[in-house]
Amino acid sequence: MMSRFSMLCGEVPALGWLLGILASVTAEYVIGEDLSNILGMDKAPVLFGVLMAFKEPLMIPNLLAYAFIIYVFPAVSTGILTRVPANRLAGRLDHLPVIISGLLHISFLYLIIHFWAGMNDYHLIVIKITMISVILTLSMNVINGYMGEFSCSHPGFMAIGAYTTSVMTLVLFTKSRFGAGPILPEAAGPFVFPIVLVIGGLLTSLAALIVAIPSFRTRGDYLAIISLAFTFMIKSIIENMEIIGGARGLGDQPDFSGLTAVFAWTVLCIWVVNNFVTSVPGKAMNAVRDNESAADAMTVNTRKTKITAFMFGAFWAGVAGGLLAHMLRYINPGTFGLQKLAEIFAMVYFGGLNSIYGSIVGAASISLLGEALRPLELYKWIVIPLLLIIVMIKRPTGLMAFMEFNMKKLLRPRDRGKEEGPVG
Amino acid sequence: MVYFFQNFLNALQWGSFYALIALGYSMVYGILMLFNFAHGDVFMTGAYIGLGTALFFTMIFSSGAVSVVPGWIILVLTILSSMALASILGMIIERIGYRPLRNAPRASAAITGLMIGIILETGNLAILGAQRFSFPSIIDTVTWEAGGIFFTNKKILIVAVALFLMAALHVFIKKTKWGMAMRAMSYDPLAVPLMGVSVNIVAPMTFAIGSGLAAAAGVLYSMAYPVLDPMMGVNLGWKAFVAAILGGRGSIMGAALAGFILGFIEIFVAMIFPSTLRDLIAYSIILAILTFRPYGFFGQAHSAQLRL
Amino acid sequence: MDKLLHIEKMSHSFGGLQAVQNFSLEIGAGEIVGLIGPNGAGKTTVFNLITGVYKPVSGRVMLRGRDIAGEQPHTIASLGIGRTFQNLLLWRHMNVLDHVKIAHYSQVTYGLAGAFFGTPRRNRQEREIEQTSMELLKRFRVDHFALLPVGSLPYGAQRRVEIARAMATRPRLLLLDEPTAGMTPDELKEMIGIIKGIHADYGVAILLIEHRMKFVMELCSRIVTLVFGEIIAEGAPMEIRNNPKVIEAYLGREDIT
Numbered sequence: 001m002m003s004r005f006s007m008l009c010g011e012v013p014a015l016g017w018l019l020g021i022l023a024s025v026t027a028e029y030v031i032g033e034d035l036s037n038i039l040g041m042d043k044a045p046v047l048f049g050v051l052m053a054f055k056e057p058l059m060i061p062n063l064l065a066y067a068f069i070i071y072v073f074p075a076v077s078t079g080i081l082t083r084v085p086a087n088r089l090a091g092r093l094d095h096l097p098v099i100i101s102g103l104l105h106i107s108f109l110y111l112i113i114h115f116w117a118g119m120n121d122y123h124l125i126v127i128k129i130t131m132i133s134v135i136l137t138l139s140m141n142v143i144n145g146y147m148g149e150f151s152c153s154h155p156g157f158m159a160i161g162a163y164t165t166s167v168m169t170l171v172l173f174t175k176s177r178f179g180a181g182p183i184l185p186e187a188a189g190p191f192v193f194p195i196v197l198v199i200g201g202l203l204t205s206l207a208a209l210i211v212a213i214p215s216f217r218t219r220g221d222y223l224a225i226i227s228l229a230f231t232f233m234i235k236s237i238i239e240n241m242e243i244i245g246g247a248r249g250l251g252d253q254p255d256f257s258g259l260t261a262v263f264a265w266t267v268l269c270i271w272v273v274n275n276f277v278t279s280v281p282g283k284a285m286n287a288v289r290d291n292e293s294a295a296d297a298m299t300v301n302t303r304k305t306k307i308t309a310f311m312f313g314a315f316w317a318g319v320a321g322g323l324l325a326h327m328l329r330y331i332n333p334g335t336f337g338l339q340k341l342a343e344i345f346a347m348v349y350f351g352g353l354n355s356i357y358g359s360i361v362g363a364a365s366i367s368l369l370g371e372a373l374r375p376l377e378l379y380k381w382i383v384i385p386l387l388l389i390i391v392m393i394k395r396p397t398g399l400m401a402f403m404e405f406n407m408k409k410l411l412r413p414r415d416r417g418k419e420e421g422p423v424g
Numbered sequence: 425m426v427y428f429f430q431n432f433l434n435a436l437q438w439g440s441f442y443a444l445i446a447l448g449y450s451m452v453y454g455i456l457m458l459f460n461f462a463h464g465d466v467f468m469t470g471a472y473i474g475l476g477t478a479l480f481f482t483m484i485f486s487s488g489a490v491s492v493v494p495g496w497i498i499l500v501l502t503i504l505s506s507m508a509l510a511s512i513l514g515m516i517i518e519r520i521g522y523r524p525l526r527n528a529p530r531a532s533a534a535i536t537g538l539m540i541g542i543i544l545e546t547g548n549l550a551i552l553g554a555q556r557f558s559f560p561s562i563i564d565t566v567t568w569e570a571g572g573i574f575f576t577n578k579k580i581l582i583v584a585v586a587l588f589l590m591a592a593l594h595v596f597i598k599k600t601k602w603g604m605a606m607r608a609m610s611y612d613p614l615a616v617p618l619m620g621v622s623v624n625i626v627a628p629m630t631f632a633i634g635s636g637l638a639a640a641a642g643v644l645y646s647m648a649y650p651v652l653d654p655m656m657g658v659n660l661g662w663k664a665f666v667a668a669i670l671g672g673r674g675s676i677m678g679a680a681l682a683g684f685i686l687g688f689i690e691i692f693v694a695m696i697f698p699s700t701l702r703d704l705i706a707y708s709i710i711l712a713i714l715t716f717r718p719y720g721f722f723g724q725a726h727s728a729q730l731r732l
Numbered sequence: 733m734d735k736l737l738h739i740e741k742m743s744h745s746f747g748g749l750q751a752v753q754n755f756s757l758e759i760g761a762g763e764i765v766g767l768i769g770p771n772g773a774g775k776t777t778v779f780n781l782i783t784g785v786y787k788p789v790s791g792r793v794m795l796r797g798r799d800i801a802g803e804q805p806h807t808i809a810s811l812g813i814g815r816t817f818q819n820l821l822l823w824r825h826m827n828v829l830d831h832v833k834i835a836h837y838s839q840v841t842y843g844l845a846g847a848f849f850g851t852p853r854r855n856r857q858e859r860e861i862e863q864t865s866m867e868l869l870k871r872f873r874v875d876h877f878a879l880l881p882v883g884s885l886p887y888g889a890q891r892r893v894e895i896a897r898a899m900a901t902r903p904r905l906l907l908l909d910e911p912t913a914g915m916t917p918d919e920l921k922e923m924i925g926i927i928k929g930i931h932a933d934y935g936v937a938i939l940l941i942e943h944r945m946k947f948v949m950e951l952c953s954r955i956v957t958l959v960f961g962e963i964i965a966e967g968a969p970m971e972i973r974n975n976p977k978v979i980e981a982y983l984g985r986e987d988i989t
Contacts, residue, residue: 150531214715220530221459225669226714228662229707236704272848279847279854280833280840280861283826287834290823296805297783297815299838299901308844338658342542349535354825381546385539389521392536396528402825 012079013414015093016086018108020075025116027074039066046122050372054379083415090413098408105411110263117259124259125327126371131266132257132323133363137347138273138356139316145353145401146277147309148289150220153211153227154317154344156234157204159336161318162325163244165200166253169193169326173254177243186254193256197265197322204318205311207234212310216303231341238333249332250325257327265323269316274356274405276312285309286354343370346388352398356405362398426572431695437579437648439687440586443680444641445664447593448514448634450671450679454610455623455630458530459668461537462517463638464661465544466510468654470639471559471646472548474506478560478643481505495563502562503585503643507636514635515628522627541657548654556653559646582644589640590680593633597676606630663690666710686710735794736761736937737782737813737905742791742801744781751777752961755791759905764931764938766948768972769958770981775941776818778958779907782939783815784808795905810838814903816894818910818941822882828893829878832865835900865900871933872896872926888919892926899930906930908940912947920947927951949973957981 012020028044036044039062045052049063079086093101117124136154143151167178173189175181184192211227239247276282284305287295296302325331343366351362366384373380391399445467452460460466481501485493521536566577597603605621606629645660646652667686671678686706693705737759744752752774759765767775780786782793784805793801800808809815823831840861846854869875872892877885882893891911898906911927912920924947930936942948948955948969955972957965959981965972972978 144531150534210711214711221453221669222714224534225666226711229666229711229714232662233704233707233711236701236707240700240704271850275850275854276847279842279858280837281844281847283830283834284837286826286830287823290825291821293785293805294817294821294823295834296785297809297817297821298835298897299806299810300834301804301806301837312848338662342538345535345538349532378546378550381542382550385542385546388539389536392528392532392539393524396525396532 008080008083009076011087011414012083013087013090014105014411015090015108016079016083017075018105018112019082019086020077020079022112022115023074023078024071025112027070029115029119032070035066035069041066046120050369054373054376087413087415090411091415094408094412098411101411102407106267110260113263114259126368128257128259128262128327129371130364130367131262132320132327133347133367134266134360135269135316135320135323136344137351137359137363138269139313139320140344140348141353141355141359142273142277142285142316143309143313144348145355146282146289147285147306147313149215149306149309150224151211151227151310151313152224152341153208153230153314155336155338155340156227156231157208157314157317158321158324158340159234159238159331159333160204160207161197161200161321162331162336163238163250163321164203164318165196165322166250166325166331167244168196168199169254169256170250170252172196174252176252189254189256190261193261193326197319200322201315201318204314204321208310208314209307212307215306215310231336231338235333235336245332247333249330249335251330253326253329255326255329257323262323262327265319269319270356270360270405273316274407277356278404281305281308342385346384349398350388350391352395352401352403355398355400355403357403358398358400361400427695429573431691433573433575433579435688435691436583436684437687438691439684440583441641441645441660441683442664442667442686443683444586444589444637444644445661446667446671446679446683447590447676448638449665449668450676451606451630451634452627453668454676455606455627456522456526458522458533459537459665460514460517460522460631460634461534461665462521462541462544463537463634464657464664465541466513466517466635466657467638467642467645467661467664468657469513469544469548469642470506470510470635471642471652471656472552472557473509473639474502474643474646475557475559475652477505477509478502478562482560482562499562499647503640506639506643510635510639510642511632514631514633517635518628518631522631523624526623541661545654545657552654556651559650559652561650562647578647582648585640585644589637590677593637594677596633602626602629663706670710670713735759736763736796737939738792738794739782740792740794742778742781742788742793744777744786744788750961752781752788755781755958755961755963757956757963757966759937759939761904762931762935762937763954764927764940764952766952766955766969767939767941767958768943768945768948768955773958774961775958776909777961779815779909779939779941782808782907783813806838809901809903812902812904813907814898814901814905814936815907816891816898816909816911818913820890820894822890822894824881824883826882827879828869828874828882828885829862829865831882831893831897832868832900833861835897836861836865838901868896868900869893871929888915888922891915891919891923895926895930899934899936903936905937905939908938908942910941910943912942912944920944923947924950945973 032044041052041059041062045063045066049059049066053060053063093104113127117127136158140151140154143149170176171178172184172192173182173186211223211230214226215223238244244250277285284295284300287298287300288302288305292302295305347362347366348359349362350366351360352358369384370380373383395401445463448463448466449459452458452463478498481498485498517540521540522533525533525536563578568575597607605626609621609623609626645656663686664683667683668679670686671680671682689709690702690706694702697705735758737757739755739757742752742755743750755778757765767778769775777786781788784800784803784807787802791801792799795808795811795813798811800811840857842851842854842857845851846857866875866878869878872895874885874889874892874896877889877893882890885893895908895911908927912923915923927938928951931938940948940952952969954967955969956963957972957975957978964981965975965978967975
């Protein structure tokens with residue numbers, strides 16, 4: 001019975017799962033409210049009811065029933081029921097160039113996310129934070145996983161990206177403390193904001209040289225200290241710069257980090273990072289990590305590889321910082337401290353090193369868990385560390401480490417047995 | 425000049441805290457080639473344990489409002505009991521966070537250490553709440569003046585206790601059998617287990633001693649700065665970690681010396697520049713030192729890596 | 733005409749210890765030269781000096797008329813000196829195919845833009861590299877291991893992967909540091925075949941450190957004997973075998989077979 005069921009699930013292609021998720025989201029939209037009333041809850045549980053489970057443990061069976069009826073059952077049943085047409089369609093798409101089939105799937109995913117995020121503001125915030133976390137986790141994974149340096153500089157990178165982009169948008173689009181009134185109309189935002197983010201990311205890359213250059217000679221513990229000192233220095237510099245708000249922070253950024261922008265940047269980030277880490281110059285990072293002398297003897301330019309890894313990772317961290325600043329619309333130096341570092345570490349090491357799937361899973365699970373436990377801030381910082389300790393003891397490189405991401409494999413039809421194989 | 429000497433004394437006190445904490449980092453590094461990233465929070469926990477035991481001893485040794493034993497006895501009891509309890513904590517940390525990961529990538533053990541630290545901080549907040557506690561003044565402050573420089577008995581006591589503990593550690597490491605086992609193990613981690621000394625005994629012992637010293641630092645720190653805060657270990661701990669690195673990994677007395685040097689850097693930077701710039705300048709100096717002297721003051725260039 | 737490699741009075745010391753002294757050697761294109769000597773004689777140091785891991789204190793190292801002493805190791809490698817290591821320096825988290833692909837690093841011309849954005853040129857080059865890598869793996873009979881992590885391979889196969897990886901850098905001179913260390917007699921025979929094969933197919937010159945005399949005698953046209961960092965004898969295998977200095981310093985204590 002169970003094996004038959006898991007076999008059926010194995011035949012569902014990515015497209016089928018997307019349909020299943022759509023079904024769940026529709027179910028939540030249509031009957032979520034009524035069902036929660038029937039099950040004796042005041043309102044529909046947000047984020048899988050983790051919070052409610054903590055407050056009223058007696059409600060846990062009802063919450064589980066709710067989760068089953070709204071999320072699990074529609075997704076799985078739709079997936080299994082539609083597997084035949086979905087496989088046929090996936091087979092058709094499989095013949096198209098992978099970029100077109102990929103874009104179609106991604107557009108479909110975007111529609112689902114848009115639908116879900118449109119239900120309430122909380123969903124919107126959660127989904128945006130999750131996607132920004134994916135960018136952050138990937139960018140740290142490039143440095144700490146693929147390159148294998150123990151770098152603690154990420155909060156610093158984020159801060160640079162967040163502050164530089166904020167200053168740019170504040171100058172361009174608002175009547176701010178920086179002088180003259182708005183230079184550009186707010187409507188130009190969607191076109192100018194990407195440029196601003198790229199500039200912010202590039203500036204972050206430049207700053208990353210402070211950490212990258214010492215990494216030529218030192219690794220490991222020393223680099224940990226250098227990168228940590230970098231983070232503290234950035235924080236301290238910002239605290240001492242009154243022009244950008246000092247310790248009080250900087251606010252009123254224009255609201256440019258909409259769902260579309262964040263989604264597009266996340267997809268772009270996954271695509272570019274995946275391109276990079278599967279290329280020969282990208283794999284050279286792994287060679288330098290695993291044995292620098294051997295890499296050197298095999299023509300790999302180790303310094304260039306290290307610099308590229310740091311600057312590339314820092315670029316994306318800067319972009320994530322910029323997106324975050326324009327989503328929260330208020331930042332202060334405290335946002336980019338050790339707590340942030342612990343959070344990013346948790347995502348990277350939970351999901352798995354040297355792995356794009358791992359980064360996505362790690363970022364999504366830790367940030368969803370973090371959001372679900374947010375009102376219980378204290379427990380959040382007991383539950384997540386405990387979880388991470390257990391993962392580290394059981395699988396020291398994370399849950400899904402060393403897995404290569406392959407779009408074509410991910411999207412292919414699953415009905416033919418000969419193409420079976422683990423995908424991730 | 426008077427100002428300078430006044431600050432010299434302050435720096436000596438400030439450096440004692442760093443030095444005591446840095447010793448723990450460095451000792452654990454010597455044995456396991458790993459840093460105990462929860463160590464800063466052991467310092468914090470030590471301070472809170474000290475608070476608890478100080479209140480306890482003050483209570484049982486007083487009749488009415490008057491203490492029946494001299495303050496220094498209570499202080500000694502407080503320091504000793506806090507050191508003992510923190511040692512147990514250190515052994516627990518070793519057992520949970522480090523022993524299962526001894527053959528895992530070094531970065532993973534760093535992560536578990538960090539996470540245990542976070543659990544200690546949050547656990548403290550969860551149990552004691554956000555309110556700040558202040559450490560009881562166990563002994564009365566006496567101030568002397570010599571040539572315009574003010575000495576308090578507490579400052580001198582703090583520096584003296586710190587130096588005494590360092591000397592005791594030095595004797596332990598040089599003269600006892602276990603100290604020699606520790607030294608041997610940091611010299612060659614593979615050979616010593618072959619000679620019948622188990623890592624499973626030496627490693628917990630090292631964690632225990634390091635944690636005990638951190639707890640002593642915690643109590644001493646609370647005497648000087650009596651308001652306790654669950655996050656107090658973060659800042660001090662990281663700086664002491666920096667001192668351990670500057671001293672050269674695994675070089676125990678190097679770590680102590682670097683702790684004092686760091687204390688001096690910080691106090692004198694604050695003397696010349698506005699205090700908001702203190703961290704910035706201190707970290708810039710550290711960055712510069714590590715860039716030009718990547719293996720610290722007293723360490724050798726061996727290429728252990730915190731890697732996959 | 734210039735020799736392929738021309739080393740002139742190369743010396744190096746660690747602290748006070750003179751590791752290599754006035755080392756001179758010429759290797760012509762397609763020659764196989766053996767480097768023998770007792771343990772600690774400085775053989776691996778010679779390799780590290782040629783490949784740029786250490787910079788010689790004095791002397792010149794000319795590769796096809798160009799002085800490479802003091803260049804970065806990766807530059808020297810891309811100029812045509814490939815090497816293997818005495819104790820197998822493989823990349824432990826990587827599969828066999830990636831090992832050979834990465835060794836194409838200096839031949840990649842698509843640059844970072846190609847790496848980030850997957851340009852057609854990148855896709856074409858990546859395909860070519862994959863193809864040549866697979867051919868190399870087949871040549872060394874490890875192609876069926878292509879997608880396995882390198883650590884899961886038997887020892888002899890790991891040695892072959894290491895040589896395949898070195899060949900992927902398209903060397904004109906291959907430095908082999910004890911390629912038969914720890915091998916069984918069967919694997920040893922196989923290794924002789926492989927080295928003869930790459931020498932015949934690619935016309936690559938080989939400088940080889942080896943302890944097993946049988947192996948050296950069979951492969952090398954010339955043998956250099958190093959003792960305490962100094963060359964004490966150089967010549968054809970038979971001459972070396974009968975040279976009293978060599979016998980005294982090195983061979984006398986071992987079984988010459």
